[in-house]
Structures are given as C-alpha cells and as structure tokens.
Amino acid sequence: xxxTAVERPVPRGATESRRRRVVGLGxxxxxxxxxxxxxxxxxxxALTPAEVWHGLFAxxxxxQRLTEIRLIVQTVRVPRTVLAVVAGIALGVGxxxxxxxxxxxxxxxxxxxxxxGASFAVVTVVAVFGFSNPFQYVWFGFLGAAxxxxxxFGLASIGRGAGNPLTLALAGQGITVFLAAxxxxxxxxxxxxxxxLRFWNAGSVxxxxxxxxxxxxxxxxxxxxxxxxxxxALNLLxxxxxxxxxxxxxxxxxxxxxxxxxxxxxxxATAACGPIAFLGLMVAHVARYLTGPDYRxxxxxxxxxxxxxxxxxxIVGRLVVRPGELEAGVVVALLGAPFFAVLVWRGKxxxx
Numbered sequence: 015x016x017x018t019a020v021e022r023p024v025p026r027g028a029t030e031s032r033r034r035r036v037v038g039l040g041x042x043x044x045x046x047x048x049x050x051x052x053x054x055x056x057x058x059x060a061l062t063p064a065e066v067w068h069g070l071f072a073x074x075x076x077x078q079r080l081t082e083i084r085l086i087v088q089t090v091r092v093p094r095t096v097l098a099v100v101a102g103i104a105l106g107v108g109x110x111x112x113x114x115x116x117x118x119x120x121x122x123x124x125x126x127x128x129x130x131g132a133s134f135a136v137v138t139v140v141a142v143f144g145f146s147n148p149f150q151y152v153w154f155g156f157l158g159a160a161x162x163x164x165x166x167f168g169l170a171s172i173g174r175g176a177g178n179p180l181t182l183a184l185a186g187q188g189i190t191v192f193l194a195a196x197x198x199x200x201x202x203x204x205x206x207x208x209x210x211l212r213f214w215n216a217g218s219v220x221x222x223x224x225x226x227x228x229x230x231x232x233x234x235x236x237x238x239x240x241x242x243x244x245x246x247a248l249n250l251l252x253x254x255x256x257x258x259x260x261x262x263x264x265x266x267x268x269x270x271x272x273x274x275x276x277x278x279x280x281x282x283a284t285a286a287c288g289p290i291a292f293l294g295l296m297v298a299h300v301a302r303y304l305t306g307p308d309y310r311x312x313x314x315x316x317x318x319x320x321x322x323x324x325x326x327x328x329i330v331g332r333l334v335v336r337p338g339e340l341e342a343g344v345v346v347a348l349l350g351a352p353f354f355a356v357l358v359w360r361g362k363x364x365x366x
Contacts, residue, residue, distance in 0.1 A: 042318040101283040106320020108279035109294020122295040123280035129289040130193035131162025159281030217343015237278030
C-alpha cells in the first residue's frame with residue numbers, strides 16, 4: 015500500500031476562471047496606460063507622441079515652442095492625469111467596499127455622509143476665513159469628510175440596530191440631509207462660499223497641483239492597504255454574520271477597518287476633486303459583472319475601472335465643448351446614468 019499523500023485536484027473550471035481574471039486585470043492595466051497617455055496628449059493644444067515624450071523628459075530649452083510644450087505637460091497635464099488615476103482608484107475601491115459592507119447594491123460613498131461632510135467643511139471655512147485657493151480648503155474638506163464618516167459610523171454602532179447595514183444606511187442618510195441643509199444655509203448667506211461651492215461641487219481633476227496631490231495620495235494609499243487587508247473577512251461577511259462569526263471573523267473589527275478604509279479613500283478623493291457622483295456605484299457593478307462576488311478580485315477590478323472611467327471622462331470633457339472644458343464629474347454623471355441603466359436592464363433580462 016502506497017504511503018504517498020494524495021494531492022487534491024484543482025478543478026479545471028477554477029483554474030480557467032483565475033486565468034481569465036488575471037488576464038482581465040492585465041487588459042485593464044493596459045487600457046489605463048493608454049488612457050493616461052491620451053490624457054497627456056489631448057487638450058486645448060493637441061500634442062503628438064513625440065512632443066509628449068519631450069515634454070515629460072526634456073529639461074530647460076532655448077526653443078520657445080519646446081519650452082511651452084514642456085510647461086504644458088509637466089505643470090498642467092501630468093498633475094491632472096495623476097490625480098484622475100489616484101482619485102479614480104480610490105472612488106472605485108470605496109464604491110465596491112461600501113456595497114459589500116452595507117450589502118446594498120445601490121450604495122455609494124455618499125451614503126456615509128462623506129460628500130456632505132466635505133461640502134459643509136469647504137463652504138464653512140470659505141465663509142469664515144475667506145479662503146479662495148483649493149490648497150487652503152482641501153484639507154478642511156478632507157477633515158469634514160472624515161468627521162462625517164466617523165459620526166455616521168458611531169451613530170450606527172449604538173442602540174438596538176448596532177452594526178446592522180440598514181442602520182448604517184439610515185444614519186448616513188440622516189447626516190447627509192442635515193449637512194446638506196447646513197451647507198445650503200451657509201452658502202446662501204455668503205457669496206464667496208457659494209462661488210467656491212459651485213466650482214468645487216462640479217467635480218474636477220483640473221487645477222490641482224502636486225502640493226495637494228501627494229498628501230492626498232498618502233491618505234489613499236493607507237486606505238488601500240486597509241481595504242486589501244479586510245477583503246477575506248468581507249467575503250465571509252457577505253455569507254451572513256452568523257456564518258462569518260462561526261468562521262472566526264471579528265465582525266466589529268472587520269467593519270471598523272472597512273469603514274475607516276472607505277472614509278480615507280472617499281474623503282481624500284472628494285476633498286481633492288469635489289464630489290464625483292456615480293463613479294463608485296457604476297464601476298462596482300461593472301466589476302461584479304466581470305468577476306463575480308469574490309471581493310479579492312472585485313475590488314482590484316473596481317479600482318482600475320474607476321481610474322479608466324475618470325480619465326476617459328476627463329478627456330471627453332476637454333473635447334466636447336472646446337475651447338472650453340466640461341468638468342469630469344459632470345461627464346461621469348452624464349455617461350454613467352444611461353450606462354448603469356443598461357446594466358440594470360441586462361440584469362433583469364438575464365434573470366427573466
């Protein structure tokens with residue numbers, strides 16, 4: 015009788031599924047690189063690939079035309095492209111996480127009051143201190159988003175319905191409505207606040223420099239690390255709390271880490287760009303359609319899709335109203351709503 019251990023065979027379907035998901039991630043990464051290259055080339059002044067390359071890597075020039083190209087690429091389009099990628103990843107991952115933690119397919123990052131908290135903080139500091147530069151009020155926007163997220167989570171953690179996804183959604187909506195009313199009251203009483211809110215509330219990746227982008231990226235990086243760390247527990251939570259608890263998941267710790275990750279991701283991205291509605295909601299659904307319900311795959315897909323969609327929408331916004339521009343947040347909403355409607359229709363069609 016042989017004593018050699020018998021290896022458990024890996025199902026052929028599982029291996030094929032994993033291969034397709036890895037290939038899909040590679041395709042999305044390649045599309046993201048192409049979109050980033052297009053973002054550097056497209057704008058009020060179209061640049062050739064050779065001019066983009068020169069603008070990226072050339073030093074000071076005696077030729078005025080080449081100097082202008084270098085300035086356009088390095089000081090305008092590179093920061094804009096980097097912010098679109100970083101914010102898109104953050105909003106995509108945040109959208110997927112919040113749908114998982116609330117078990118609500120129509121949840122987005124605004125559900126935690128993040129957007130409302132950031133808006134209220136921005137209009138308040140503009141009204142009180144007279145700030146006019148995004149570098150001055152972006153930190154207050156992030157602080158407002160973080161405080162709002164903590165308050166919502168705190169309210170959802172007390173009382174009979176503590177920890178229930180429905181309680182979290184109700185707490186988020188309550189805080190959102192309250193802060194929206196306060197924001198309206200402040201902005202209507204101060205013209206400068208109203209103007210700042212109108213600009214910031216449109217949702218744009220333009221006009222933000224690296225002195226804002228790098229610190230925001232650091233917060234988002236911490237949020238991504240926390241998000242990746244909690245994905246196995248999130249998969250188990252979606253099987254039901256009793257099952258997750260029976261398999262050793264500390265539900266309170268897992269949910270706290272998840273909400274903290276969502277707050278960091280959505281709060282930092284919203285503070286830098288303004289509220290980009292619909293992005294997290296849309297790409298999470300697309301990612302789930304491509305990968306299935308396994309959050310270890312769904313979240314990376316949602317992040318890459320978020321970056322691609324935000325970059326493409328920013329590029330479209332530069333082209334459709336030339337020589338002016340349409341903010342990326344507006345384009346996301348215009349393109350995202352019908353796209354989401356198509357996804358809903360396809361889902362109903364398949365289930366019929």
